[in-house]
Amino acid sequence: MSGIPPFTPHELPETSRHKRAEVREFLMQQQASGTEFRSNSWTRVDRAFSEQCGSRGYIGATWPKKHGGQDLSPVEQFVIIEEMLAAGAPVGGHWLADRQSGPQIIRFGSERAKRDILPEIVAGRCCFAIGMSEPNSGSDLASVRTRATREQGGWRIEGRKIWTTNAHNAQYMTVLCRTEAGAQRHAGLSQMIVALPDPAASISPILNLADEREFNEVAFDGCFVPDDMVLGEPGEGWKIVTSELALERSGPDRFMSTVPLLREASALPVSGEAEVQRTIGRAIAHLVTLRGMSMSVSGMIGEGQSPNLQAAVVKDLGAVLEQEIVEIARDLIEEKASAVDDRLIRHFTRTTLEAPSFSLRGGTREILRGIIGKALTP
Numbered sequence: 001m002s003g004i005p006p007f008t009p010h011e012l013p014e015t016s017r018h019k020r021a022e023v024r025e026f027l028m029q030q031q032a033s034g035t036e037f038r039s040n041s042w043t044r045v046d047r048a049f050s051e052q053c054g055s056r057g058y059i060g061a062t063w064p065k066k067h068g069g070q071d072l073s074p075v076e077q078f079v080i081i082e083e084m085l086a087a088g089a090p091v092g093g094h095w096l097a098d099r100q101s102g103p104q105i106i107r108f109g110s111e112r113a114k115r116d117i118l119p120e121i122v123a124g125r126c127c128f129a130i131g132m133s134e135p136n137s138g139s140d141l142a143s144v145r146t147r148a149t150r151e152q153g154g155w156r157i158e159g160r161k162i163w164t165t166n167a168h169n170a171q172y173m174t175v176l177c178r179t180e181a182g183a184q185r186h187a188g189l190s191q192m193i194v195a196l197p198d199p200a201a202s203i204s205p206i207l208n209l210a211d212e213r214e215f216n217e218v219a220f221d222g223c224f225v226p227d228d229m230v231l232g233e234p235g236e237g238w239k240i241v242t243s244e245l246a247l248e249r250s251g252p253d254r255f256m257s258t259v260p261l262l263r264e265a266s267a268l269p270v271s272g273e274a275e276v277q278r279t280i281g282r283a284i285a286h287l288v289t290l291r292g293m294s295m296s297v298s299g300m301i302g303e304g305q306s307p308n309l310q311a312a313v314v315k316d317l318g319a320v321l322e323q324e325i326v327e328i329a330r331d332l333i334e335e336k337a338s339a340v341d342d343r344l345i346r347h348f349t350r351t352t353l354e355a356p357s358f359s360l361r362g363g364t365r366e367i368l369r370g371i372i373g374k375a376l377t378p
């Protein structure tokens with residue numbers, strides 16, 4: 001039996017203590033100045049907040065200095081990220097660019113893409129959208145039908161993407177397209193960067209359960225992409241997309257989305273009772289374990305490995321915990337209804353409406369369990 005490879009422990013370096021204290025201080029100041037903090041904050045865009053993060057070096061923190069980064073290790077960056085998520089800071093304006101699009105440009109982008117885009121990301125002025133899913137291609141991503149056709153100096157895109165988070169706020173969108181007709185499913189795909197807005201890319205809202213515009217449908221009608229906005233070589237799209245998956249699935253955003261709600265609900269006066277303490281304690285124990293696993297994945301990525309399997313385990317267990325925390329908050333709120341203010345009710349209501357999506361976005365539960373199951377099959 002092949003089995004799941006180990007989660008090698010990774011310690012936080014001593015220097016991360018100072019970073020943690022500094023980030024906490026910054027977040028307290030932001031909260032005091034009226035910035036809204038709440039659960040599931042990594043999809044919420046607040047331009048001014050992102051620019052503040054940029055000016056403090058909190059975006060692209062692991063990138064080389066020549067690209068505007070701080071050259072920190074992934075585990076040091078982990079500290080910045082977990083502080084932001086534990087507080088519920090509105091990091092959505094730079095989140096995807098920091099977590100996956102920027103690193104992809106550093107690895108696979110042209111000199112022009114590096115020169116034009118990376119400084120904007122680091123400054124907190126650049127929101128990225130990820131165009132993978134299509135109306136009939138979600139889990140089965142290799143079946144994408146959006147097509148890019150060769151033209152003098154570049155490519156022309158025709159097709160539709162769906163569930164594109166924050167496309168309406170984005171300066172750029174990466175688009176997975178088929179560039180070779182009749183090629184095998186995983187061959188002939190390419191990743192392109194489309195600058196937005198573009199008259200040939202129409203972005204229509206899709207409202208989520210909370211009646212908010214979080215994602216979109218994006219239709220490309222002859223949208224032109226110059227050659228130097230293709231990531232890697234044409235035809236390498238599948239390799240590039242799959243290399244994103246460990247980045248996309250293992251970070252603290254995959255188990256900490258509802259921590260701000262847990263913090264608020266556990267501060268209710270009922271939290272002193274034994275049964276309640278046990279429930280909160282169990283959730284915290286799960287959080288601590290997942291944190292160790294996620295840090296381990298982060299360390300492995302830093303060493304140049306692609307721990308896609310371990311990332312799938314973190315994402316699957318993380319989504320279960322994020323959803324369980326909403327139920328724990330419900331019990332606490334019901335128990336102490338008289339002590340609950342309107343703000344907490346609003347926070348709870350929105351998180352309840354967002355929670356079902358936690359086990360869909362970034363790969364559904366069934367798909368992740370399929371990946372894990374295959375690894376355990378001789």
Ligand SMILES: Cc1cc2nc3c(=O)[nH]c(=O)nc-3n(C[C@H](O)[C@H](O)[C@H](O)COP(=O)(O)OP(=O)(O)OC[C@H]3O[C@@H](n4cnc5c(N)ncnc54)[C@H](O)[C@@H]3O)c2cc1C
Nearest residue numbers: 130131132133137138139163164165357360361362364366
């Ligand atoms: C909040 C949110 C934000 C998102 N943001 C983005 C984004 O920014 N960019 C982007 O590209 N996409 C985004 N997505 C899309 C997301 O990646 C897809 O919804 C997801 O991959 C599932 O694809 P699908 O919706 O087409 O469902 P389908 O693939 O049609 O699946 C439907 C059901 O069938 C099950 N299923 C499918 N295949 C199998 C199988 N082989 N074995 C067992 N069960 C299977 C699935 O688990 C699911 O329950 C987002 C989704 C959500 C909910």
